[in-house]
Amino acid sequence: MEFPESIDKGFRVLNKRALELRYGIVTTEKPYVFYHYHKGIEVLFVHRGKGNLTLNRKLYNLESGSVVIFQPFQLHRVQFDTNQCPYERTILNFEPSTFAPFLKNFPLLFRFYEQVWKEQLSNQVFRMDRDMGYISGVLERFKDLFSWDREIELEAASMLILNILDYLKSLHNGSFGGAARPESHAEKIMNWVEEHYTEPFDLSALAEELHLSKHHVSHLFRSEIGGNITEYLIARRIRQACWLLKTESKSVEHIGSLVGIPNFPYFCRLFKKITGLTPIQYRNSHLN
Structure with a gap:
């Protein structure tokens, strides 16, 4: 989904959406926020702004310098406050099976x-x-690669993915990271x-399980997450249906x-509204 208030400085698609790069996207107005997931691996680099991430039923603070790895089909939600500062980020999304053959010659990184x-x-x-200068340089090279008019070579893109993996692996092995907050009411609700x-x-x-009133439960979830419980529940059900x-x-x-959606016509309508495909179309699109 594209937002009219976002300025996208670079976007190209490689080999039927095997790779997407959205470089330096700037959002200055409050975007529509929703739970979603991606078929491939996504890496989010935050350049400016302050916000929060809902991932694995935990809440994380995000700010300039944050980087997030999203795994395939992993439900998440990103929300930024654009009142004080624009939200600027670069997003790399790629289909892991496409690039695996190019990375097998690097055993340690391929294991990661x-x-x-x-x-x-x-x-x-x-x-x-x-080493922020290093990863900024790699992303610049990615942007330059995508700016060419000819089709991007998988091998060239693989080498840049390899550089990003090496950098992410160094962060993963370090002692720092985005520490999750103590479990909040919203996290208890998601669990x-x-x-x-x-x-x-x-x-x-x-x-009853949270020892709160129904109204208070709904209010707490909305105030901490920004959406309602029903939206989250539906997103979770549709994600499982996709799987x-x-x-x-x-x-x-x-x-x-x-x-949890036994009404068949309603399930089909809801599935298409969220994914853009009917359940049968979705299944057929993933047949080998």
Whole structure:
């Protein structure tokens, strides 16, 4: 989704969306914020601004110098306050299976690549407190590569991804990073949703577990996250539906029931509204 208030200095697509670079995007007005995920690996470099990230049911502070690794199909939400300072960032998104053959000749980095791609990471939010000039130079080279009129070569793009991986690995092995806040009410709510999203939503049961009123639960979630519980619940259900459509042969109707949306027509309408595809179209697009 593109926002009219964002200034995008560079954007190109490689080989049917195998690679996207959005360089120096500047947002000066309050953007529409929503839970979402990406098919590929995404790396977010924050150049200016202050905000927060919801990831793995935790909240993190983001500011100038923050860098975040998002794994494939990982639900997240980024919110920045643009009243005091514009939000400027560079986003690199790439399909990991496309570049894996080019990186296998570098065993140590390829092992880290596989961790980012397929395994659970202990930390995904870091501070670029050192060598910021180096990574800025790599991103500039990426931008220059994308500015050429001819099709970008996979091998050339792979070498730049390799440089970024090497830098991210150095951050990952360091002792610094984006420390999660102590568990907030919103995080407790997200953890509750994780345990119960396949069931009919019961705000009373959630409020009772948190020893709060229903109104207070809704107010706390909105004040800490900026959205409502229902939006988060729907995003979580659709994310799981996407995964099941990719990995299971069960009927679409059955999958809707498995993720807590047993009304089949409603599930189909909701799925298309969020993903842009019907469940069948989504499944067919991921067939080998």
